[in-house]
Amino acid sequence: MNEDEKRLYDLIARRFIAVLYPPYKYDQTTIITEVAGEKFISRGKAITDRGWRAVQAGSPEQENRDSEAEPEQTLSQHAKHEQVNVKTVNINKHKTKPPARYTEATLLTAMEHSGKFIEDEELRESIKGSGLGTPATRAEIIEKLIRTSYIERHGKELIPTSKGIQLVDLVPTALRSPELTAQWEQRLTHISRGKEKKNAFIADIRKDTIELVNVIKMDTTTYRADNVSKTKCPACGKNMLLVNGKRGKVLACPDRNCGHRQAENEDVFGRKGNSRATQRLIAQYSDQEELGTSLGEKLKAAMEKKNSKK
Numbered sequence: 001m002n003e004d005e006k007r008l009y010d011l012i013a014r015r016f017i018a019v020l021y022p023p024y025k026y027d028q029t030t031i032i033t034e035v036a037g038e039k040f041i042s043r044g045k046a047i048t049d050r051g052w053r054a055v056q057a058g059s060p061e062q063e064n065r066d067s068e069a070e071p072e073q074t075l076s077q078h079a080k081h082e083q084v085n086v087k088t089v090n091i092n093k094h095k096t097k098p099p100a101r102y103t104e105a106t107l108l109t110a111m112e113h114s115g116k117f118i119e120d121e122e123l124r125e126s127i128k129g130s131g132l133g134t135p136a137t138r139a140e141i142i143e144k145l146i147r148t149s150y151i152e153r154h155g156k157e158l159i160p161t162s163k164g165i166q167l168v169d170l171v172p173t174a175l176r177s178p179e180l181t182a183q184w185e186q187r188l189t190h191i192s193r194g195k196e197k198k199n200a201f202i203a204d205i206r207k208d209t210i211e212l213v214n215v216i217k218m219d220t221t222t223y224r225a226d227n228v229s230k231t232k233c234p235a236c237g238k239n240m241l242l243v244n245g246k247r248g249k250v251l252a253c254p255d256r257n258c259g260h261r262q263a264e265n266e267d268v269f270g271r272k273g274n275s276r277a278t279q280r281l282i283a284q285y286s287d288q289e290e291l292g293t294s295l296g297e298k299l300k301a302a303m304e305k306k307n308s309k310k
């Protein structure tokens, strides 16, 4: 056998023999040491029988990998209330870290187990089997948030945009919480068990919808797009918005009826890129979802129009 084959053979043989060996035994030790009235905790293990580990190829590095994240330190045996001496004292400075940003994978998991974010035990139970969205729709919900510029992909991380943060501030509390979904799930379960009539549920959904829309209408906070550029739309003269297009930054007219778009580095006459005729075609047929299609924004736009007419 050559070197590699030998190593592989050894690995397989040792694994096979290890299966037949007795368990690996150790005592998990926690020692609480009191120094000047403060309690210090040390955790470690004292191996009592190496068992199957004795057969393992046995570099300590390998053992650590096998024992996963178990504490590596071995603590010597001590009796209760034993007096010990403090040899040295070190102060370590640490800072807490903010929670990690969501990645697509962790956000999907959070949506699946959204019950974690609910305090009420009964409600948490009712959302357990479902979460937010369904396995088929969750990925698409995230894609839509990206398409509509509520969140952006920065490498693996998902970062909320200013627009996304403002939306969360604008919508009524009920719509921001998985509790609403949990309440609906709970009532749907009741209906399926014959404990509640569907008409009452539908009536409540109607009532809630009217109330929520009214809350949004009454709200005086306004959405401020902070991606407004100084470049005026060549077609209608409004200040264009800087948005993320499929091929980099794009200037888009905020007026959906106008729909003019151009690459960020193009001048207003489109001299660097397409002819104006082509641009008009692109504007007409490209999706305009990046400009935002949320209910809140639509309502606000409608209200602002109405108010300005008065």
Ligand SMILES: [Zn+2]
Binding pocket: 233, 234, 235, 236, 237, 238, 253, 254, 255, 258, 259, 260
């Ligand atoms: Zn325009």
